Amino acid sequence: MYAPEPHTLAPAPPEGRRGIALAGTLTLLFVACFTVMVGSVIAPALPSIAMHLQWPWSPGWLVTIPSLGVVIFGPLAGKLIDRHGGRSVLFIGLALYGTLGMMGAMFTASPWLLLADRLLLGGSTALAMAAGTTLIAEHFQGAERLRMIARQGMAIEFGGVLFLAAGGALGRLHWSAPFTLYVLAWPCAALVLLCLPASARHPDASVDNSASPNLRTMHTLVEATLCMAIFFVAYTALPLALASRFGDSESRIGYLMALISIVAVLVAAMLPRINQSVALGRLIPFALLLFGVGHLTLASSHRTSTVIVGLALLGIGFAFAIPVVNHEMIERSSPAQRGRNLGLLSVAIFLGQFLSSFAGLASADSFTTLRLTGLLSLACGIVWLLLRERIANPRHHTYIHRS
Structure with missing residues (x-):
């Protein structure tokens, strides 16, 4: 069973801070903006979307179904991070995020197809959310890590404010316009490859004795x-x-x-x-x-x-x-099990959101x-x-x- 050293954590050494450039830090904060955006970006235009699609159920499902997708796919996200590294999984998650989010406006014929698309969108969010936090853990230590986690929380809230405002403004132009905001994940995916170094892989995580959460x-x-x-x-x-x-x-x-x-x-x-x-x-x-x-x-x-x-x-x-x-x-996670545990944390966070409904x-x-x-x-x-x-x-x- 893994436990951190029970000592007071000292400030991060200079080497830990040089492991990632400023552009990489800003990229990770940009990624954090998308976690809240996943369901809420279309919320301001929800009445017009439901009217255009002649939506047969509660329109709120279009907002909450991505959270259910995170719950379903979160454990898989953690396993992929442990096996293939945080940067690769983050790139794939953001690429799918932009594609699946934009495709929502195309599934106007069948509400079932739209629900399936929103569910898979939640899966891509699980990849991006867990991988982004994993990369923060890899590149920051001690006091600097806590400061970065605090900045991540700030970025999440900034994203919520900005994307909700943009979604409302675009919704006044056309019912489908808010879906285009998801495409912002594509340039963010490109920044991941350009600005972040390759991350560690732990292909033997499945046999780690700490695999079960303590x-x-x-x-x-x-x-x-x-x-x-x-x-x-x-x-x-x-x-x-x-x-x-x-x-x-x-x-x-x-x-x-x-x-x-x-x-x-x-x-x-x-x-x-x-x-x-x-x-x-x-x-x-x-x-x-x-x-x-x-x-x-x-x-x-x-x-x-x-x-x-x-x-x-x-x-x-x-x-x-x-x-x-x-x-x-x-x-509280060993390096080999960090991706898996952060994937489970994404599940827990979005499960709470889903249960609130x-x-x-x-x-x-x-x-x-x-x-x-x-x-x-x-x-x-x-x-x-x-x-x-x-x-x-x-x-x-x-x-x-x-x-």
């Missing part, structure tokens, strides 16, 4: 699923809640919800400094507590200022959750859904804090200090 990696997978399932309830319930209580338009709702991403970007930038005082592992229960208070604040809001406070709390929690689970999985079954009232989610999140935060103290030896808490 208790600590399973703990991280559960954390990722739980955090994402709770966080994304706001994305499904809040638009209806704001429209019913405040009469907000789609554009105003979009502007308000963009605040989550803006706050997350700002907080993620401060994550390395926060880690100087707080162990990374403690941020996950804290994120759950923030999600709980944020959902309860939104459920009780009767003015816009209260909504802003609730959204800001969600943004802070998200900034803690994703970078921390990425960093934890890297630190069922939160509406608890109540037909969006405010009740937000309230129940908030109470559940508070309970989970308290329980998770107690469980973490028993599972993670205090000596294994990861502190990273600046020199």
Whole structure:
């Protein structure tokens, strides 16, 4: 069973930082933008897309089916990374991402073909997401790795804001125009070959004794699923809640919800400094507590200022959750099993997103859904804090200090 050295991690040596050029760093951040983009890029134009296609089911499936694709193909992505290296898998994933994403606009005759295309699109996302994080783990060490993971979280949120805005603008031009945004993955794939060095391969990973996830990696997978399932309830319930209580338009709702991403970007930038005082592992229960208070604040809001406070709390929690689970999985995985475990982490993150779509079954009232989610999140935060103290030896808490 693999475990990282239980010592305080020192700043990365100069050699680790020279292993990848600035262009390579920017390429990996560009890749991170596409993970959120996969389902959400067509969300602003979803009504017109459904109307044109005469969509027979809930239009929301077009957004959530890629998440299911990540869940299905995530384990395969990890095995491919271990056998063929992160750069090769990342290139293939981005090439397929651009092709399958653009082809969605061509499957207008059969909704089944479109669903199949969106499912495979999720598979390509699993390749890109796991391979991108694997390459970060290969080329950055110590404090520099945490800073890069924090920048990755910022890039994810920037991508969400930019691509949602672009998708809405293109959707006003034509129902199929948002699908063209997926083609941006092609130049990104070219940058992968031009700017990133060949990565390590571990063809014997299948016989590694650490192949089965240990208790600590399973703990991280559960954390990722739980955090994402709770966080994304706001994305499904809040638009209806704001429209019913405040009469907000789609554009105003979009502007308000963009605040989550803006706050997350700002907080993620401060994550390395926060880690100087707080162990990374403690941020996950804290994120759950923030999600709980944020959902309860939104459920009780009767003015816009209260909504802003609730959204800001969600943004802070998200900034803690994703970078921390990425960093934890890297630190808890041997090099030979890193790709596989990061593939499983992609599964956990998108499984949480997919499960959030069922939160509406608890109540037909969006405010009740937000309230129940908030109470559940508070309970989970308290329980998770107690469980973490028993599972993670205090000596294994990861502190990273600046020199």
